[in-house]
Amino acid sequence: MARGDLTDSEWAQLEPHLPKNTGRGGRWKKHRQVINGILFRIRTGIPWRDLPGRFGSWQTCYDRHRRWSADGTWERIVRAVQAGADADGRIDWSMVSVDSTVCRAHQHAAGARKQAPRITGKHTRPAQHRPDEALGRSRGGLTTKIHLAGEGGLRPLAMLVTPGQWGDAPQMIPVLDRLRVPRPEGGRPRTRPDHLSGDKAYSSRRNRRYLRRRQIKHTIPERRDQQAHRLRRGSSGGRPTGFDAARYVRRNEVERLINRLKANRAVAMRFDKRAYVFHGTVTVAAVRLWLCA
Known part of the structure; x- marks a missing residue:
């Protein structure tokens, strides 16, 4: 096990939630090796082709990350890990905060076609395919913004990527609508925190009406x-x-x-051309934070 690889305890938490091999040819063999390669690339931000040989084929790592980002597999994995943490009482629902951060887009992130990819398969479902590719222009160049809701234990509960110039207030409701922590014992998933906190950027009559309607106590300065x-x-x-x-x-x-998310270089600066792949990159970084808890 090298620096940054999944530990045995982290792998024990993650392995039950990974897709199983249901076809011929051993399609999903060596999950741990491939995921370690994906984590290495996200942590260092290197091009996929420069992955060290100990992770196997770089093409395998890239294809699996792209496919799992497109069909929602990473989303299902992070929700399953969140469900386990909630069952163990490791989620601090007493205070959930919303905020956003801007990520510069590398020149390699520009130029993608503005169309959703074709994903085929029996159980595939588009995770977040944006026609605008979540790239915004400003005086600083191309940027992408990550909107997220985080719990008191410094781990993300829901995330959303948009163009960098989009405001924070209009995205609060879409972010909270993505907050769904399943209950392993059955029943409706938990979607409501005990208390919500946000800065002045989230102060709007629409947001406050939404929080009152859902009976969510909140602290947002006017x-x-x-x-x-x-x-x-x-x-x-x-x-x-x-x-x-x-x-x-x-x-x-x-x-x-x-700050913990952007310690990963591929999150602090966007290298992925497609928005759904970058959203998958941020989701993998979030999975790692939940496994480290």
């Missing part, structure tokens, strides 16, 4: 322009929003989570 608008309207402007400064201190947890 922006100055929203305060001034409410005061100008007088009694029709409504009551000021509640704000718990003591709870808001815990918002640093999601920022520390982002």
Whole structure:
């Protein structure tokens, strides 16, 4: 076992959730070797062709990562690992925070055709195929933004990738709609945290109505322009929003989570051309964080 490879305890948690070989020819042999190669590439950010020979064929590692990103396998794996952690009481639902981070896109990430890939198979399902490839232009160049919701243990519960110039407030509801932690004993998956925290970027009447409708307590500071608008309207402007400064201190947890994710070079800078492959890259980094818990 080399530096960065899956430990025996991590492999024991991960192996039961991997696809089984149901066809001829041993299609899914050497899962551990291939996944170690995928983790090595995500951690170092090297081109796929430069993977060390101890991981086998670079083409096998790339094809498996691309396929599992396209058909939602990585999504199913991270949810299965989350379900195990929740069953053991290792998810801190007392405070879930939302935030986003911008990732620069390498020149190799540009130029993909704006069409969804064709994925064939009996149980395949597109995970997140975007017609815009989640690339946005700014003065700094091409960027991609990762929106995520993280629990108190510094691990992501839900993620979403968008073009870099997209705002945070409109993406809060799509991120929370992706929060689904299955229950191994059966029943509906858990989709609601006890408390939600976010910075001023998430302060909007739409977001607050959504949280009240779902009965999610929240701590989101009100922006100055929203305060001034409410005061100008007088009694029709409504009551000021509640704000718990003591709870808001815990918002640093999601920022520390982002730092842990971006310790992987292929997450801090996007090298993948297709949005669904980059989303799979971020998901694999999240799986590793759950296995290390």
